[in-house]
Amino acid sequence: NAGVMQNPRHLVRRRGQEARLRCSPMKGHSHVYWYRQLPEEGLKFMVYLQKENIIDESGMPKERFSAEFPKEGPSILRIQQVVRGDSAAYFCASSPSSDRAYEQYFGPGTRLTVT
Amino acid sequence: AQSVTQLGSHVSVSEGALVLLRCNYSSSVPPYLFWYVQYPNQGLQLLLKYTSAATLVKGINDFEAEFKKSETSFHLTKPSAHMSDAAEYFCAVSDNDYKLSFGAGTTVTVRA
Numbered sequence: 001n002a003g004v005m006q007n008p009r010h011l012v013r014r015r016g017q018e019a020r021l022r023c024s025p026m027k028g029h030s031h032v033y034w035y036r037q038l039p040e041e042g043l044k045f046m047v048y049l050q051k052e053n054i055i056d057e058s059g060m061p062k063e064r065f066s067a068e069f070p071k072e073g074p075s076i077l078r079i080q081q082v083v084r085g086d087s088a089a090y091f092c093a094s095s096p097s098s099d100r101a102y103e104q105y106f107g108p109g110t111r112l113t114v115t
Numbered sequence: 116a117q118s119v120t121q122l123g124s125h126v127s128v129s130e131g132a133l134v135l136l137r138c139n140y141s142s143s144v145p146p147y148l149f150w151y152v153q154y155p156n157q158g159l160q161l162l163l164k165y166t167s168a169a170t171l172v173k174g175i176n177d178f179e180a181e182f183k184k185s186e187t188s189f190h191l192t193k194p195s196a197h198m199s200d201a202a203e204y205f206c207a208v209s210d211n212d213y214k215l216s217f218g219a220g221t222t223v224t225v226r227a
Contacts, residue, residue, distance in 0.1 A: 004158075006158075031213070033213060033215075035215075035217075040219070041219055041220075042119075042205055042207075042217030042218050042219045042220055043159075043205070043207075043215070043217045044217070045214045045215065045216070048213050048214075055213075056213070056214075059214075091158060091159065095213070098213075101212060101213035102147045102166075102209040102212070102213065102215070103164075104213075104215060105161070106151070106158045106159040106160075106161075107158050108156075108157055108158035109157075109158050111156075
């Protein structure tokens with residue numbers, strides 16, 4: 001009964017490189033959420049996805065960030081041309097249905113360090 | 116719009132003493148409220164949640180929280196702290212949609 005899985009757990013990128021973060025939701029969950037946790041802060045909502053659909057990306061920075069949740073495979077959060085300010089922990093969560101969207105189960109996170 | 120305020124970024128308690136973590140929220144509608152715990156380098160684990168049933172909510176590891184609408188509070192307590200309770204605790208609110216809004220967190224240290 002695996003929970004939400006994220007990989008890699010730690011990622012180091014130089015400025016200007018691309019970062020790809022992966023998230024596999026809990027079995028039976030088709031709703032995925034991405035959050036970002038900056039140092040000394042709480043988590044901030046970034047994006048909500050269902051299979052092949054972006055439902056709400058209001059928390060995503062306007063440039064360089066994108067997310068997808070394809071029909072097959074994990075959800076991907078992609079950050080192009082990373083900058084030092086992108087260094088943070090990125091958490092993925094999943095929920096079983098839209099009417100229980102508040103019931104989110106979190107993965108262990110990916111800690112991105114930009115050098 | 117929802118928001119969460121956690122009073123006190125650091126709390127230190129003696130082993131066996133009461134743990135009290137404060138959380139106040141603002142929400143335009145009756146909210147869903149949550150407490151999560153985060154151990155170092157790990158993800159968030161749900162401790163308990165309030166979803167408009169009983170106002171006193173019991174969670175895992177003897178934690179409980181009480182929803183007080185008149186005070187817009189959802190404080191977390193545990194009668195007797197253990198060393199293993201040392202972690203960061205986050206209060207979160209949702210107004211029945213998917214956006215959880217988190218407080219800035221409270222770090223708990225437990226003294227032997």
